[in-house]
Amino acid sequence: MRIADASTGGAPSEFTTRARLRDAAIQCFAAEGFGASVRTIAARAGVSAGLIRHHFGSKDALRAECDAAVLERHRSLKTEGLVAPANAMAQLAESDEHGATLVYILRSVQDGSAAGTAFIERLIDDAVVYSEEAVAAGILRPSADPVGRARLLVTNSVGGLIVLLSMHPEISLTDFKTVLAKTFEQIALPSLELYTYGVFADSSYLDQYLLYIGDPPGSRV
Amino acid sequence: MRIADASTGGAPSEFTTRARLRDAAIQCFAAEGFGASVRTIAARAGVSAGLIRHHFGSKDALRAECDAAVLERHRSLKTEGLVAPANAMAQLAESDEHGATLVYILRSVQDGSAAGTAFIERLIDDAVVYSEEAVAAGILRPSADPVGRARLLVTNSVGGLIVLLSMHPEISLTDFKTVLAKTFEQIALPSLELYTYGVFADSSYLDQYLLYIGDPPGSRV
């Protein structure tokens, strides 16, 4: 037990074999989803399947470590100031390693795992903070339901990305970056339009709804 | 072969055993995802696993028939005029049977299957048509990229729904309707706000991008 820790002395995520296996797993999970077998991961890392069990004990434990690594990678990216409020995702697609990270995160969300939920909630929390700042700075319009808006923006963006990527099952291990770039290029203009002007020509739908929730008819519970 | 067809004489989707099994499969797939085993489906229908193979030949064939049935169900709903442009999804959540249909569709999209892709593309095509009409009627703002906007709106809405539902794994076979209603209630106000006013306080981001694609710097390939 405690193999890598004991040898390197504290930092478990170095260039140890354990980290190599973990990164191979991240790439496989990103490429094929979490159905990727332990043997596939082992093959990609050029080792035998038993070694993974030797290091991690179980597939679930391996995945938990992948989750932690990816979450941590995203957190460090954020503290580096790379992740801007609006185009948070686009930044991640730049490098190929980060591309795999992004796809892994999307797969986690898609899969409904705890890591995916955690990630979404973190994004929402971030968005709430960014939104407050941006509203104060006059960049964003104020909202009647700021956290609801943040939630909507995040879930829609991430979900839209998931749908778009689901429609391209040919994300062979190599071109995460390419397919992500294409996708972003596809949605950039409509997104900016939507975020700038909305889609409705006037505010009648919103006004109706505001009236409706102000004095709701008894038909609903 | 051709059991139901030969007996009922033309319409394969009646109250035949075959249709019963298919509907049980749709509910199981909606509840558990497509990993639901043939035995589970059989148990739900109150029959043995072998019978499913007897009727459909394979699990894939069964799923194909479920896909077709769901797609057809949605198409008939559309021709009934029930599906309005804006709140297309909300309608489906009303009845419980349609709730299962909706969730099945979402699962198909999430899963990246051909049926899911087909469904998304159909929704986009519909949205393009509706948008044209709505723009002509002065309800929607015109767009510089109408089909891009339709694509964005559809993928974001459906994807957002998928994400939101993924975060509630407790969709026990019974309360499709409840969880869908809660979800819609949660996003209604922010959605209307977004679609009415957007989120940006001014058009500077959009203007920048329009300039950018008008004369792109050479840094990109």
Place this chain on the structure above:
DNA sequence: ACGGCGGCTATACACGTGAGTAGTATCCGA
């Protein structure tokens, strides 16, 4: 030089899956 130990593999096991086969019961027409 050598002895122990950690990295690593080969092999096997239990389990759940989809698929296949054989056989039984039930109904319908001649």
Place this chain on the structure above:
DNA sequence: TCGGATACTACTCACGTGTATAGCCGCCGT
């Protein structure tokens, strides 16, 4: 009444999976 087809079940098989164990090889401290 009977014969055949059809709905249905019980049982079996092959396969891929995650998990588990036993053992080999090379490095490193003494």
